[in-house]
Amino acid sequence: MIEEKFDAIVIGAGMAGNAAAYTMASRGLKVLQLERGEYPGSKNVQGGILYADMLEKIIPNFREEAPLERHLVEQRFWMMTDRSHTGLQYRSDDFNEESPNRYTIIRSQFDRWFNKEAQAKGTIVIAETTVTQLVSDAYGKVIGVATDRRGGTIFADVVVIAEGVNGLLGSRAGLRETPKADHVALAVKEMHFLPRETIDARFNLHGDEGVVIEAAGTISKGMTGMGFIYTNKESISVGMGCLVSDFAGTTETPYGLLEAFKKHPSVAPLLEGSEVKEYAAHLIPEGGYKTIPELFGDGWVVVGDAAQLNNAIHREGSNLAMTSGRFAGEAIFQLKTRREPMTKQNLALYKKLLDESFVMKDLKKYKDMPALLHTQAKNYFLAYPKLMSNAMENFLRVDGTPKIDKEKASIRAFVKERNWTGLFGDAVRLARAWR
Amino acid sequence: MSIQPARVEEKLFQNRYLVDAGKPHIVIEPHSTPSKNLLAMTTLCPAGCYAENSAGQVEITPDGCLECGTCRILCEPSGDIVWNYPRGGYGVLFKFG
Numbered sequence: 001m002i003e004e005k006f007d008a009i010v011i012g013a014g015m016a017g018n019a020a021a022y023t024m025a026s027r028g029l030k031v032l033q034l035e036r037g038e039y040p041g042s043k044n045v046q047g048g049i050l051y052a053d054m055l056e057k058i059i060p061n062f063r064e065e066a067p068l069e070r071h072l073v074e075q076r077f078w079m080m081t082d083r084s085h086t087g088l089q090y091r092s093d094d095f096n097e098e099s100p101n102r103y104t105i106i107r108s109q110f111d112r113w114f115n116k117e118a119q120a121k122g123t124i125v126i127a128e129t130t131v132t133q134l135v136s137d138a139y140g141k142v143i144g145v146a147t148d149r150r151g152g153t154i155f156a157d158v159v160v161i162a163e164g165v166n167g168l169l170g171s172r173a174g175l176r177e178t179p180k181a182d183h184v185a186l187a188v189k190e191m192h193f194l195p196r197e198t199i200d201a202r203f204n205l206h207g208d209e210g211v212v213i214e215a216a217g218t219i220s221k222g223m224t225g226m227g228f229i230y231t232n233k234e235s236i237s238v239g240m241g242c243l244v245s246d247f248a249g250t251t252e253t254p255y256g257l258l259e260a261f262k263k264h265p266s267v268a269p270l271l272e273g274s275e276v277k278e279y280a281a282h283l284i285p286e287g288g289y290k291t292i293p294e295l296f297g298d299g300w301v302v303v304g305d306a307a308q309l310n311n312a313i314h315r316e317g318s319n320l321a322m323t324s325g326r327f328a329g330e331a332i333f334q335l336k337t338r339r340e341p342m343t344k345q346n347l348a349l350y351k352k353l354l355d356e357s358f359v360m361k362d363l364k365k366y367k368d369m370p371a372l373l374h375t376q377a378k379n380y381f382l383a384y385p386k387l388m389s390n391a392m393e394n395f396l397r398v399d400g401t402p403k404i405d406k407e408k409a410s411i412r413a414f415v416k417e418r419n420w421t422g423l424f425g426d427a428v429r430l431a432r433a434w435r
Numbered sequence: 436m437s438i439q440p441a442r443v444e445e446k447l448f449q450n451r452y453l454v455d456a457g458k459p460h461i462v463i464e465p466h467s468t469p470s471k472n473l474l475a476m477t478t479l480c481p482a483g484c485y486a487e488n489s490a491g492q493v494e495i496t497p498d499g500c501l502e503c504g505t506c507r508i509l510c511e512p513s514g515d516i517v518w519n520y521p522r523g524g525y526g527v528l529f530k531f532g
Contacts, residue, residue: 038524043526111532166504248509253481278529283504
């Protein structure tokens, strides 16, 4: 039984929870962090890419200690059909800089390190402990938590809910709704191990350079979804994700889609001979700005994936999580310093900090994209990739057909599939939602 | 291109688990015919935990559960299942994540 009262309790040791705990503990607050996994990180899953800027704002010299895999020098976007991909590729030696901007990471290992840093600042961490309930007083103010360990309520001035996309506590306490099936994607991922030199050779890499491949098209069978390939030092993370509501309307299995993606002629040679050491699944918040729940209340704030803070268009989540955790920590620290109570009114400061940052500005910018991609999935994920592939093959194959006829044939194919109004509408809808 | 039926058991075999014997963290409510969403879990569950028995009801063996929460999203609001996290320290133990 823990008798003392904490300044803050953080539920969860993912990106958002660790950022919040680190921020508060390093400013002298008495912080307790609870994690249900065997160790902090053991329940956490991500592709995953780390965006340095957001971590620098928390731990400026993180590069000296953090378990980083490779810094990214190249990005490939693939529009896939069953036998081809049309690619957009960007590689620059400018990414080989003193302080690189993006890294691949292995989440369980990274989170374990991040949490140790929070502990070094004074955070008390108790793992293997599942929080079972948010405890409120008669006025509805959250005053602590109950866990599956023996002992009663653990009390704190404020609870930072960093329980992840599938968080039970917030929805059970009526603070937010359970995410809807069309607001979350299910992603599955495998870790494929290969010798470092083999990865370097297959992806044209030197030293710690890394590549990201993001792929969309017929691989998702007409569902809103994507595949990804990330190079780590001695492994490749390969995954595939689709919207849960789309999956529910088919008989496709997530592992079946992953297998098909791995066997695709553009992917198979990259993975050949690898040893698979882990298979994971995780939900990804995809609903964007319009699905963000209430972010604060009397005695609580919610951060990271639990708050749906994920930019699905740019595949950014962990950086939004980290930033939201940091802002929550800073807001709580400011209130504490001013000896102000953790009321809903005062904790609005957290939301204000988020609103003024890239987090809310980016999510707001793309507020209409999720709905567009979800309702137009067949066009954007099936029709256009096939049309692009046909046009590219037509352009490249030399067979004696006059070029003018080839060009007309390609354009005719687009018009036949979508007609002029449809093509124009798709372009306008995409431009509007992107703006 | 036809998809070979993938063997999910082989994938789960790579993972580490600490199973809380006798205390399943997901329980299906008794039913005579499964709801559409519950039936969908027989293909949608990424760990293949859900299966239809010979009487047409859906059963669960959550030992290989990856704790993603997909079934909770689809089946908890309707009351088809009861979903809790495993006790602290139990369940899937990711090494890489």
